[in-house]
Amino acid sequence: MKSWTRREFGCLTGAGLLTALSPRKALGQAKARVVVIGGGIGGATVAKYLAASATTIDVTLVEPRQVYTTCFFSNLHLAGLRPLEQLTHGYEALTRQYGITVVHGSAEAIDPAAKTVTLNNGSTLGYDRLVVAPGIAFRDGSLEGYDEAAMEIMPHAWNAGQQTRLLRQQLESMEDGGLFVLVAPPNPFRCPPAPYERASLIASYFQRRKPKAKILILDAKDSFNAQDLFQDAWNRHYPGMIEWLPAQFTGGVTAVDPKTRSVITVGATFKAAVANVVPAQMAGRLAQQAGLTDQSGWCPVDPVTFESALQPGIHLVGDAIIGGDMPKSAFCANSQAKACAFAIAADLAGSAQFPAHLFNTCYTYLAPDDAFSNAISFKPVDGKLKSVLSFISKVEESAEVRRKAARAAEGWYDAFTHDVFG
Amino acid sequence: MRPVVGFAIATGFVLLVSQSGAAAGADQGAQLAATCASCHRLDGGGTGIPSIIGLGEERLNSALLAYRAIERPNHIMHAIALSLSDEEIASVARYVAAQGK
Ligand SMILES: Cc1cc2nc3c(=O)[nH]c(=O)nc-3n(C[C@H](O)[C@H](O)[C@H](O)COP(=O)(O)OP(=O)(O)OC[C@H]3O[C@@H](n4cnc5c(N)ncnc54)[C@H](O)[C@@H]3O)c2cc1C
Secondary structure: OOOOOHHHHOOOOHHHHHHOHHHHHHOOOOOOEEEEEEEOOHHHEEEEEEEEHOOEEEEEOOOOOOEEEOOOOOOHHHOOOOOOOHHHHHHHHHHHHHEEEEEOOOOOEOOOOOOOOOOOOOOEEEOOEEEEOOEEEEEEOOOOOOOOOHHOOOOOOOOHHHHHHHHHHHHHHOOOOOOEEEEEEOOOOOOOOOOHHHHHHHHHHHHHHOOEEEEEEEEEOOOOOOOHHHHHHHHHHOOOOOOOHHEEEEEEEEEEEEEOOEEEEEEOOOOOOEEEOOOOOOEEEEHOOOOOOOOOEOOOOOOOOEEEOOOOOEOOOOOEEEOOOOOOOOOHHHHHHHHHHHHHHHHOOOOOOOOOOEEEEEEEEOOOOOOEEEEEEEEEEEEEEEEEEEEOOOOOOOHHHHHHHHHHHHHHHHHHHHHHOO | OHHHHHHHHHHHHHHHOOOOOOOHHHHHHHHHHHOOOOOOOOOOOOOOOOOOOOOOHHHHHHHHHHHHHOOOOHHHHHHHHHOHHHHHHHHHHHHHHHHHH
């Protein structure tokens, strides 16, 4: 097959363009089949950009749920500021506009030798390339007593949807003066600022509706992301309402007792009116079962192509990977997904690959009208994803700057979900 | 050379948004614009973050250079612009400018 260099591409005339861009099709070859497992942020983005990159690729997206509810902005729902329906997105545009086949099912097994994926309904899908983006799972046994039944009493709300709704209902029915306990997980975990954003927004809700309520954060860590920005905001907006206890104070959370809604640390037991327990995390189950994880519980990948370091021909993006300096955020998952899609498309077409631009921005709410943001760009350096530029809002920024960031965040949500789900 | 490139780029976009497409993956401007699409809607819609559709190549170019030099202060666009080479800025500006047409 002829591979097209950039120079040749630039010199093509209009007439030659269409054929030139679809070398496989022009030669009458079969389309390449790419299967993407997981229709979350990473998976949906890979599917869309692969389908948009070439008509010569047949894209199938496997996702059990009919709709996806975003974790980002779900803290606004917990504060009563956004209905969950506004955070819920379907897959119709991916099919209609991009021709992606969406299969609503769960992938149960991968056979890398036969290049097939088996679904929970017993059917199998063959692939030329596979992308796996299963998000996170919770580590078994990291908190004694925190099983599936306990999650219905002390929700994690770390996957959005039913769990988010449950936690919101509990917060709404809590009496004024009640204690809300948030158990924050050890590193690495999905969205480093999110537990503290959650505490901030729930505090804003309490301040409006239950001003005598208290928030206790029991952390598995001794420090956290953007701590100075959060603690400054807690003092300004919610004096005396939020208490944060690092692991060095409590010895860490070891167990929960759903019957009494208690959280047990090495030194003490805290009885909560509402408890939000976010346990330790690892890559999604399928990644564990398919041998895509190392001893850390996460998936090592090539930082340019996002191909698994353990299973050739299988690519991974999103929270499940060992992202080096890239945090586990929706923005990073989306950014990795584009780089991965362009790498796969270039490889299948035998064409040149341009250097990828990997980026992260998280808008984080401290109060409904007070948000901050960061901006980090990453590059592959010696096989790892390294942060090369990093900026973050300052503690001393004006209220006006923060108000503008809160409005920009809303614009980001709209553009970003449009980018992922079409 | 210009008109030919212009044609390729415009075609790439039509193909990028319609499922009958082929070209986005082969075009550096399109790939860079994909990074902008995480924050700026490329269909011209959007609120809260300014639209970059219909600005024209010159304005896009000079805005990115101004953000890079912090003549226009904004840490997000500063980081974006700093991560792009001059050629990449020219290429993404050319591609994005072609989207309004
Ligand atoms: C409270 C909170 C706030 C957040 N705020 C932000 C924010 O402001 N900005 C930001 O950038 N990020 C934010 N995040 C992080 C963001 O939600 C995640 O980083 C992002 O969703 C990761 O994308 P992913 O594709 O890896 O996983 P997910 O989006 O979780 O997608 C994984 C998908 O895979 C599917 N799946 C799993 N197993 C299988 C299987 N076997 N077969 C088929 N499908 C399967 C699941 O159903 C799911 O749809 C926040 C997270 C939380 C919890």
